[in-house]
Amino acid sequence: MPAAPHTRRADARRSIASILDAAIEELARDPDASMGAVAGRAGVARATLYAHFPTREALIAEVTDRAIAEASETIAAAAPEEGEPREALARVVAAAWRTLGRYHALVAINSRLSPERLRALHEPVVGRLRPLVERGQKSGAFNADVPADWLLTVALELVHAASREASAGRLPEAAAEPALLAAVAGALSAPATSAGAR
Amino acid sequence: MPAAPHTRRADARRSIASILDAAIEELARDPDASMGAVAGRAGVARATLYAHFPTREALIAEVTDRAIAEASETIAAAAPEEGEPREALARVVAAAWRTLGRYHALVAINSRLSPERLRALHEPVVGRLRPLVERGQKSGAFNADVPADWLLTVALELVHAASREASAGRLPEAAAEPALLAAVAGALSAPATSAGAR
DNA sequence: TTGAAATCAGACATAGCTGTCTGATTTACT
DNA sequence: AGTAAATCAGACAGCTATGTCTGATTTCAA
Numbered sequence: 141m142p143a144a145p146h147t148r149r150a151d152a153r154r155s156i157a158s159i160l161d162a163a164i165e166e167l168a169r170d171p172d173a174s175m176g177a178v179a180g181r182a183g184v185a186r187a188t189l190y191a192h193f194p195t196r197e198a199l200i201a202e203v204t205d206r207a208i209a210e211a212s213e214t215i216a217a218a219a220p221e222e223g224e225p226r227e228a229l230a231r232v233v234a235a236a237w238r239t240l241g242r243y244h245a246l247v248a249i250n251s252r253l254s255p256e257r258l259r260a261l262h263e264p265v266v267g268r269l270r271p272l273v274e275r276g277q278k279s280g281a282f283n284a285d286v287p288a289d290w291l292l293t294v295a296l297e298l299v300h301a302a303s304r305e306a307s308a309g310r311l312p313e314a315a316a317e318p319a320l321l322a323a324v325a326g327a328l329s330a331p332a333t334s335a336g337a338r
Numbered sequence: 339m340p341a342a343p344h345t346r347r348a349d350a351r352r353s354i355a356s357i358l359d360a361a362i363e364e365l366a367r368d369p370d371a372s373m374g375a376v377a378g379r380a381g382v383a384r385a386t387l388y389a390h391f392p393t394r395e396a397l398i399a400e401v402t403d404r405a406i407a408e409a410s411e412t413i414a415a416a417a418p419e420e421g422e423p424r425e426a427l428a429r430v431v432a433a434a435w436r437t438l439g440r441y442h443a444l445v446a447i448n449s450r451l452s453p454e455r456l457r458a459l460h461e462p463v464v465g466r467l468r469p470l471v472e473r474g475q476k477s478g479a480f481n482a483d484v485p486a487d488w489l490l491t492v493a494l495e496l497v498h499a500a501s502r503e504a505s506a507g508r509l510p511e512a513a514a515e516p517a518l519l520a521a522v523a524g525a526l527s528a529p530a531t532s533a534g535a536r
Numbered sequence: 537t538t539g540a541a542a543t544c545a546g547a548c549a550t551a552g553c554t555g556t557c558t559g560a561t562t563t564a565c566t
Numbered sequence: 567a568g569t570a571a572a573t574c575a576g577a578c579a580g581c582t583a584t585g586t587c588t589g590a591t592t593t594c595a596a
Contacts, residue, residue, distance in 0.1 A: 149541060149594055174583060185544050190585065252369060259508070283524070286517040290509055294521050297499040301491055308454070311488055319484040323492050326481070327525035347564055347571060372553060383574050388555065543592065551584080562573065 156192050158182040163203045168245035175199070200249060204261060207243040212264040214239045220269060225276030229328065230321050232269065233299060237320055241303040266292050273328070282328045294327050354390050356380040361401050362441065366505075369447045373397070402448060402459065405441040410462040412437040418467060423474030424523065430467065431497065431522050435515060438501055464490050471526070480526045492525050 148156070162182035166173045175196055179186040193199040218235035220228055250258055266289075273291050276282035282291060302320040305311035311319060346354070360380035364371045373394055377384040391397040416433040418426055448456060457464075464487075471489050474480035480489060500518040503509035509517065 151542060151593060155542080175585090176583080185546095186585095187545080187587090188543060191542075194585085196584075259506075283520055286513065286520060287509065290503065290513075290517050290521075293499055293503055293508075294496065294525075297495055298492065298525070301495040305488065305491055310457075310491075311485065315484065319488050322481055322484060322529050323488075323525045326527050326529065327492075327496070327521045329524050331520050331524065332530060349563060349572060353572080373555090374553080383576090384555095385557090385575080386573060389572075392555085394554075538596095539594105540596105541592105541594075544590085546588090548587075549585095552582090554581080555579095557578075558576090560574085562571105564571075565569090566567100 152192070155182075155184055155188055158184060159189055159192060159199070160203060160206065163199055164207075164242065164245070167200070167203070167249060168242075171245065171249045204246055204250060207246055208261060208264050211236060211240055211243070212268060215265060215268045220272040221275075225272060225279055225281040226325060226329075228272055229276065229295075230325060232272070233295065233321060233324050234317060237299045237302060237317065240299055241307060244300050244303045244307070247300055262296070266296070269295070276328070280330055283330050285331070291328050295324050298323050298327065350390070353380075353382055353386055356382060357387055357390060357397070358401055358404065361397055362444070365398070365401070365444075365447055398447065402444055405438075405444050406459060406462055409434055409437050409441075410466060413463060413466045418470040419473075423470060423477055423479040424527075426470055427474065427493075427526065428519050428523060430470065431493065431519060432515060434463075435497055435500065435518055438497060439504070441501075460494060464494065467493065474526070478528055481528050483529070489526050493522050496521050496525065 159178065159182045162184075163178050166178045166181045170177075175189055176186050178199070179189040182189070189199070193202065215232055215236050218232040220232045222228060223231070250261065253261070269292055270288060273282060273288045273295075277284040277288060277291075298320060302311065302316050302323075306313055306316040357376065357380045360382075361376050364376045364379045368375075373387055374384050376397070377387040380387070387397075391400065412433050413430055416430045418430045420426060421429070448459065451459070467490055468486060471480060471486045471493075475482040475486060475489075496518060500509065500514050500521075504511055504514045
């Protein structure tokens, strides 16, 4: 055991960065893309890829972890704990949705994972939003008749959907954000209809 | 050309039915399940599977087509053109959701397809709902500030999300339907906030 | 400048899946 | 009861991807 120097040389760090970028792009095109394809796009030999990521699973795990971490930081930076719930939600979703766009391919990849692992993966993101949702449910701003986790899932899923639609060109970039915000706000809001009907 | 007798023997029809059922179950467990795995679960030799479905793609296409057709029929049977838009939407989504329950597996499989192909696949379903959505937008019941297709995407995505949550055990079956209906109703509804703010 | 780290190109074994084909056997229809 | 359809078990070739290893070569860092 050489006690782990933990200091990579400059070219190694460059390779790793290229590989991670390439993995995101290539896996976005085809969730089943091979290691060779990723290496090719990264402009790196396949052997080099294996030198840094011992297995395909390890590579995907690393990519996923980075995406989740980035999303989590973006959300935290939007201060979900401040202000009126509806307004805070709009702020947070608006901040997160563009950042998440690059990574929506990972959703397809991770759909192969066990539900438990998937849940654990999303926890850093969901965890930051749960207090906001629960706060909104207590204040009457959000629907308190359903589990908080369901509302979180809905918000997450709508962000993914907007990202897909926008990147597919079916929803103009300019129109996407307001459309998303309206959908999220409505989907989470307390059911006004039942109050009026009764 | 033997002019296609089109009359399978009883055991053949039985095999086909077993295979389709097994495909749904097995692909639910692992979207990349092999033909051998499907045949095994169906209690059928792999050769028999290939006798009926010449290729893996053909099998998946057949399974998917049946699910879509069933959902489409269910929706049509719920008469989306009748009644007040909000109420019609609730009726239709509730009907579609129950049918989709059996096929939550396919949601995971098809999440890997290209957005274009996915859209084309869903067209039979979306086509039946579009008139309802547009009707609701004109009557002021639904959000007219966004494209009708966006609202359709939102509705579809929420049904899929509910299906995933339910099959993952995070959303109890009994709670799923009301939660889904509330989310869809809210997401499509005209933004009450903006009307009051303006 | 010099040695260690990192890269490359490519060979290699392993494994799995697909799709085809066989020949023997069972099952359904008339 | 007899014929054709359908089944089975299993072998087969072809392909592709993974992960390992080599030995030569380049690149960084002190």
